[in-house]
Amino acid sequence: MDTIASRIYDNQFAFLRENVQNAIDAIRMQSRRDGIESNDPRYRIDIRVEVDACSIADNGIGMTLEELKNNFWTMGASGKNTPEARAAGCIGTFGIGGFANFGVCKTLEVTSRTSDCTSAHRTSLSREAFGADRFSLPRVEASESDALASRGTIVRGVAMTGFDAKGLLDYIKQFVRHVPEAIYFDNQLISQEAPGSIGGDKRPLGGREARSGVTFQLYVGGNNTLFCQVERLTIQGMELPCAGWVRLEHGALEVRKRGFKLCSTSISSRVGVAGWIDCDGLRPTAGRDSLDNESVGLLTGAFHVIEDTATDYILLDSELLANHVRLIPDLVQRGFLEKLGLLVVDVLGGGQMKLQEIRNRRDPLQRVFFSQSGQRNATTDVLTARGSIIVRLSGNWQRRQAEMAFLHDYCGAQELDSLIECLEVYTELDPFEKAVLSELDLAIRKLFRPPEFRLVAGRLTFETPIFWSARKEAGATVVYADPRHGELLKLKPLGYSALFWSMVEVFCREYLGDTLKRQSQKFFGNGAVDLDAFGKKQSELWELVVGDIEVSRIGSKETAGHSNIGRVELVGRADITSVTISRSGGVVTSPPSGGVTLNKRLAKLLHIVDETGNVGIEGYYLRIPESATAAFGEIIRTFPSFAAVWFANRVTWQGTDCASTAFLFDVTLDRLLSDASGSHAHGSMELSPKQVQTYEGQIYFFIPHELQDHIVPQKADEVVKIEIRNELLDLNRPRSWTAKQPLA
Numbered sequence: 001m002d003t004i005a006s007r008i009y010d011n012q013f014a015f016l017r018e019n020v021q022n023a024i025d026a027i028r029m030q031s032r033r034d035g036i037e038s039n040d041p042r043y044r045i046d047i048r049v050e051v052d053a054c055s056i057a058d059n060g061i062g063m064t065l066e067e068l069k070n071n072f073w074t075m076g077a078s079g080k081n082t083p084e085a086r087a088a089g090c091i092g093t094f095g096i097g098g099f100a101n102f103g104v105c106k107t108l109e110v111t112s113r114t115s116d117c118t119s120a121h122r123t124s125l126s127r128e129a130f131g132a133d134r135f136s137l138p139r140v141e142a143s144e145s146d147a148l149a150s151r152g153t154i155v156r157g158v159a160m161t162g163f164d165a166k167g168l169l170d171y172i173k174q175f176v177r178h179v180p181e182a183i184y185f186d187n188q189l190i191s192q193e194a195p196g197s198i199g200g201d202k203r204p205l206g207g208r209e210a211r212s213g214v215t216f217q218l219y220v221g222g223n224n225t226l227f228c229q230v231e232r233l234t235i236q237g238m239e240l241p242c243a244g245w246v247r248l249e250h251g252a253l254e255v256r257k258r259g260f261k262l263c264s265t266s267i268s269s270r271v272g273v274a275g276w277i278d279c280d281g282l283r284p285t286a287g288r289d290s291l292d293n294e295s296v297g298l299l300t301g302a303f304h305v306i307e308d309t310a311t312d313y314i315l316l317d318s319e320l321l322a323n324h325v326r327l328i329p330d331l332v333q334r335g336f337l338e339k340l341g342l343l344v345v346d347v348l349g350g351g352q353m354k355l356q357e358i359r360n361r362r363d364p365l366q367r368v369f370f371s372q373s374g375q376r377n378a379t380t381d382v383l384t385a386r387g388s389i390i391v392r393l394s395g396n397w398q399r400r401q402a403e404m405a406f407l408h409d410y411c412g413a414q415e416l417d418s419l420i421e422c423l424e425v426y427t428e429l430d431p432f433e434k435a436v437l438s439e440l441d442l443a444i445r446k447l448f449r450p451p452e453f454r455l456v457a458g459r460l461t462f463e464t465p466i467f468w469s470a471r472k473e474a475g476a477t478v479v480y481a482d483p484r485h486g487e488l489l490k491l492k493p494l495g496y497s498a499l500f501w502s503m504v505e506v507f508c509r510e511y512l513g514d515t516l517k518r519q520s521q522k523f524f525g526n527g528a529v530d531l532d533a534f535g536k537k538q539s540e541l542w543e544l545v546v547g548d549i550e551v552s553r554i555g556s557k558e559t560a561g562h563s564n565i566g567r568v569e570l571v572g573r574a575d576i577t578s579v580t581i582s583r584s585g586g587v588v589t590s591p592p593s594g595g596v597t598l599n600k601r602l603a604k605l606l607h608i609v610d611e612t613g614n615v616g617i618e619g620y621y622l623r624i625p626e627s628a629t630a631a632f633g634e635i636i637r638t639f640p641s642f643a644a645v646w647f648a649n650r651v652t653w654q655g656t657d658c659a660s661t662a663f664l665f666d667v668t669l670d671r672l673l674s675d676a677s678g679s680h681a682h683g684s685m686e687l688s689p690k691q692v693q694t695y696e697g698q699i700y701f702f703i704p705h706e707l708q709d710h711i712v713p714q715k716a717d718e719v720v721k722i723e724i725r726n727e728l729l730d731l732n733r734p735r736s737w738t739a740k741q742p743l744a
Helices: 002-007 012-034 065-072 083-088 098-103 127-131 165-176 293-314 318-323 325-333 337-342 355-361 378-385 397-411 431-448 498-517 531-537 626-636 705-711
Strands: 045-049 053-058 105-113 120-126 141-145 152-159 183-185 202-211 214-221 226-235 238-247 253-257 260-265 274-279 344-347 352-354 368-371 389-392 422-425 453-460 466-473 476-481 542-544 567-572 576-581 587-590 605-610 619-623 641-647 650-656 661-669 682-687 692-695 698-702 719-730 735-739
Touching: 012 045, 012 053, 012 083, 012 098, 012 152, 012 165, 045 165, 065 105, 065 120, 065 141, 098 105, 105 127, 120 127, 165 183, 165 260, 202 226, 202 293, 214 293, 226 274, 226 293, 253 293, 293 318, 293 325, 318 325, 318 337, 325 337, 325 397, 337 355, 337 397, 352 355, 355 389, 355 397, 368 397, 378 389, 431 453, 431 476, 431 498, 453 466, 466 498, 498 587, 498 692, 605 692, 619 705, 626 661, 626 698, 626 719, 626 735, 641 698, 641 705, 661 705, 705 719
Parallel strands: 045 183, 253 274, 368 389, 453 476, 576 605
Antiparallel strands: 045 053, 053 152, 105 120, 105 152, 120 141, 202 214, 214 226, 226 238, 238 274, 253 260, 344 352, 344 389, 422 453, 466 476, 542 735, 567 719, 576 587, 605 619, 619 698, 641 650, 641 682, 650 661, 661 719, 692 698, 719 735
């Protein structure tokens, strides 16, 4: 009894739900015997809630004294496992019994009477009676009662802690609002609401379908969302009436039995299922948190039939196909690539075309190319002038892979981005060009550790600054780099400074990151960092954070004294190093205001001033902790994507490999962020690769202009107090690390 009470009837909401369900079942059986619909006004259920008592009264079939003893005041027996009960649509069948109510009640009183009884019988039990003999059921008190003038049942429970009337009302309405029987809560009708459709206006898609034991009709609504009305299911060879409206998107499915909500569940489906379904043949588990395995299997099979039919329509309509791009990888895997010709793609030079149209227009004199960047240049202008079709691939990865496969397999298309050649090899290099090549070589090896390669200086097609070719010489891959390209020439004013080395790293991440991640042993080939390998290598610097990363641990007892709780830093003008990119060439480092020297102390803030206006990195930068650079810097410096997010008094810089790993640098201020009007400010900003600098061996993140007045001290005597945290997250598995603090 303790197990059942604690797991199923462990709260007042479950007490009310299960006893209201019993009352509905009693009325349904009586209405079947009377040959009258159960929504007839002569049938009624009344719920009344007092401070410490709750009663549920019905005028259903009632129970004799023997039925009270054998079906209610026992365990494992039920009067509802009969053909009559099943035909009436009874909801409960488990036979858990009235004893389970003592998970909530300190006393329980049940008064009942059938049509054949000359009087009602009152039965009662208190929780204290269970202490007499823990190995046998307690004795239930029984006596005749005049509380019922005709058939019916009243269940009255007195709670150990009192009843929440408003909470009970809100809770029970979600279960009974669609049942046809009249149910009143303190004289307020809370049932008999028509179930209705979902999704607003929609039009039929084809006709009514009857396939593999399920009868349904598909519809399409706004934004080309698919809906389905379910009308009939075949269960164990029997066709059962069924009602239901679902949206073919991932979400929760509410399962009902003649209007009564059994549970909400999720169904495994490629397209997705969300909405409601009502059928007599579906059964929940005893705890009502899900359907039993047989019911889940039945619904899964039925909705697979529905989604297969929906897929046929999707493949015939370009708008439906565009609205269900999440299905494209599955369609390709199932062999439907050729049927994706209705996908609409952008064509370089303006306009759109369907893939099938490109296939139909193809001839030997008209070449087809596809490009991920989609940028126009002199080469693309020549190709389009000659009649070639250049497709700009979708930015959505689910579509992009399918577009590339279709264009390659059925249109003979070539990847434009890979048609890069060296037009001229440079034989004479000046000192700056030699320095660029030398630092490129070092940065590539340090960041990505690719297989052996050799840099060759030269001018490339498509105005490309660097290209990792497929050509090999003496076992080394040939990498063409153009040190005279504008992207590299604009670094010339930096001279041979720390900013120059940092910008070369940025250049490598931006132009070679994706290519090298597919080759480097540091990664899995899809850009994801091999965190296990890094963790072993950096074990003396990494500290595994206790607990699941989805649960906030800040300030909890378990993490008291933990190094990720945060470290307080004071930032003053003496902590700012100013670096000026001079018009006359080179970089000038200035001491902080007031003439105080840093004495080789690492700058907490870096102020970059670009007098040339060409490099595009001007502004203030905040250094992450030295321990974080030591522990995670090798990973952070390969990330292609960064952002800053701020709200209230908190700023978080985020970096990610866009696959499985993220680094969070969190700063909490001792003041609220506010705009010029005094209103609390919030916002976000995507950072370009240039706005993450490696200076003097440390990593600095750009401070958005909106935040500079809050983080950067403005006066010589001003001090900004900040609390900092850092965390490296493994998004494939719920793990995270913080950097170990060095010993004092």
